[in-house]
Amino acid sequence: MKTYLITGGCGFIGSNFVRYILSNEKECRIVNLDKLTYAGNPKNLSDVDNDDRYIFVHGDICDEKVVDEIFSDYHPDIVFNFAAESHVDRSIGKPDDFIRADMFGVFTLLEAMKLHGGELFVQISTDEVYGSIEKGEFSETDPLMPSNPYSASKAGGDRLAYSYYVTYKLPVIVTRASNNYGPFQYPEKLIPLFITNALEDQPLPLYGDGKNVRDWLYVEDHCSALHFIMTNGVLGETYNIGGGNEMQNIEITRLILDHLSKPEGLIRFVEDRKGHDQRYALSINKLRQLGWEPKHDFTDGLRTTIDWYVSNNNWWRKIKSGEFREYYEQTYNLKVV
Ligand code: NAD
Ligand code: TYD
Numbered sequence: 001m002k003t004y005l006i007t008g009g010c011g012f013i014g015s016n017f018v019r020y021i022l023s024n025e026k027e028c029r030i031v032n033l034d035k036l037t038y039a040g041n042p043k044n045l046s047d048v049d050n051d052d053r054y055i056f057v058h059g060d061i062c063d064e065k066v067v068d069e070i071f072s073d074y075h076p077d078i079v080f081n082f083a084a085e086s087h088v089d090r091s092i093g094k095p096d097d098f099i100r101a102d103m104f105g106v107f108t109l110l111e112a113m114k115l116h117g118g119e120l121f122v123q124i125s126t127d128e129v130y131g132s133i134e135k136g137e138f139s140e141t142d143p144l145m146p147s148n149p150y151s152a153s154k155a156g157g158d159r160l161a162y163s164y165y166v167t168y169k170l171p172v173i174v175t176r177a178s179n180n181y182g183p184f185q186y187p188e189k190l191i192p193l194f195i196t197n198a199l200e201d202q203p204l205p206l207y208g209d210g211k212n213v214r215d216w217l218y219v220e221d222h223c224s225a226l227h228f229i230m231t232n233g234v235l236g237e238t239y240n241i242g243g244g245n246e247m248q249n250i251e252i253t254r255l256i257l258d259h260l261s262k263p264e265g266l267i268r269f270v271e272d273r274k275g276h277d278q279r280y281a282l283s284i285n286k287l288r289q290l291g292w293e294p295k296h297d298f299t300d301g302l303r304t305t306i307d308w309y310v311s312n313n314n315w316w317r318k319i320k321s322g323e324f325r326e327y328y329e330q331t332y333n334l335k336v337v
Contacts, residue, residue: 008083182219
């Protein structure tokens with residue numbers, strides 16, 4: 001039986017991944033270490049709270065004592081490090097927490113595995129570490145050119161994890177996923193923000209000309225890729241995980257409005273994000289050759305996601321009436337009415 005340490009398991013992707021492992025592995029133990037920042041919500045896992053295979057520890061990945069206790073008490077075989085500050089706009093306003101969690105937090109976890117041992121350390125990185133690309137796609141050997149404090153701190157964690165493979169022979173794999181979407185995403189990111197604003201007849205604040213491009217990966221596909229890499233990936237390697245769905249932000253916005261039968265008049269073009277990367281694009285040939293492919297088509301995935309937000313309005317309404325409101329009004333200079 002494997003013991004997993006999953007950090008950041010109360011966030012968007014982490015909570016989907018905890019559920020994915022519990023549904024796919026009968027015998028396992030999962031320790032979820034989460035600081036419960038504004039983005040961490042224990043309710044994201046309320047359905048597995050009573051599962052004997054699941055243990056929640058409230059703590060910070062930067063806290064050596066907590067991390068060491070977890071390794072001493074539970075001896076995790078496999079670590080998936082999802083814990084991070086994850087929102088670009090917040091990193092532009094206040095980078096401090098990003099540098100701590102996304103770099104020093106990775107260091108603390110790596111040191112603990114170096115001391116206590118373990119089978120595999122998966123560092124969840126992002127396509128944003130490559131920076132923007134005008135044409136073509138990034139592959140794993142391309143140079144990293146991160147251009148905002150979020151992506152720069154993620155690049156630091158990404159390469160630090162690799163350095164522990166080279167220097168200390170720690171069993172590390174790094175994964176770089178494109179933009180995820182799906183259930184339980186905090187409503188500050190493009191897709192859930194626009195769905196929930198549209199449902200409330202609030203404006204949808206589109207940066208610049210709305211023509212920036214992202215590749216979209218349904219969160220369940222991300223989880224299946226990570227699970228696949230855990231058994232088929234090669235230590236020391238880096239794997240891009242993309243959804244094969246490149247879209248301009250304006251196209252996504254129109255799809256959301258159309259699906260909810262809301263007017264285009266809700267679109268509000270606002271001042272562009274500082275240092276806004278124009279386009280992200282990934283080649284997933286390396287992972288495809290190993291035998292993994294995304295299963296979800298964007299139109300279906302988006303529809304399922306919209307339906308989830310429609311059916312779970314208590315979940316996001318509670319978030320949007322809390323700290324989110326002040327953050328939102330400051331970021332966009334828009335009053336919630
Ligand atoms: P999220 O913001 O929804 O969740 C982050 C979680 O980490 C929260 O539960 C938070 O409480 C926890 N956390 C933050 N700092 C912590 C700390 N110091 N100690 C312990 N827990 C802490 O993020 P997400 O969108 O689920 O992203 C998860 C990971 O995937 C991140 O590492 C992110 O960089 C990476 N990633 C995200 C995307 C995306 O599109 N969302 C794409 C590629 C990679
Ligand atoms: P986001 O979801 O923040 O992800 P990332 O910046 O990590 O790619 O943003 C996705 C795209 O949507 C990005 O080009 C910025 C744009 N965007 C807006 O136009 N308006 C918004 O309110 C947000 C949150 C994002």
